[in-house]
Amino acid sequence: MLEPAATVKIFQKQADPKIVEAGTAIFQAGQPANYMYGILDGEVELQVDGKTVEVLSASSVFGIGALLGHANRPYTAIAKTTCKLAFLDQQRFLFAVQETPMFALNVMQTYSDRLDRLAHSL
Template identity: 65%
Template sequence: MLEPAKTIAIFQKQSDPKIFSTGEIIFEEGQSGDVMYGILEGEVDISVNGKVVETIKTGEVFGVGALVGIGNRTYTAIAKIDCKLAFIDKKRFLFAVQETPMFALEVMKTYSERLTRLEHSL
């Protein structure tokens, strides 16, 4: 299995990561999305209906639903502390999946685990 460090390595090749300040909204529940994110530095709170259900940290990925057919974001992502986030669009995601099949498995595992946690917190 690919470790989170290797998963995030796919994002680290990006030359223009986005910077978010503490408290800044990365995306909101219900918005459409066209990228997924990898946390290069920082922490992100995941909230549903205004309630924080999870905090994710450096090395983790989020927002993948937008690239695998989920129309709108199912949660809100907010920078818990200052963050540096890399992002990939669907074209780069599909390339990464094709070139590194273990990346796809790790992303699916992360996505599945997050959905399970979200379901149990509602």
């Protein structure tokens, strides 16, 4: 079974992943949400109000709320290290879910685990 980030890479429209240098914002809280991301290499910090709430590493996915009806980003994502990111827009995401239902289950599990960790850290 593929990890969610590998599935994102397979279904992305663009042939090449996005390279983001360390310290660069991938997106900011409040910005329009158009893509979800899968980390192929590197680490990404998720921040709320300037506070790091989680650091994600390779094989993790983030930003999926963009594809499920959230108009704007609720948090900021910053490359902690230079990152290689796969990305999907809503059309490609829905296609990936339809073609590989386990992808949807893996993404839901990832987000469920993230919410559990966040709840226990408060």
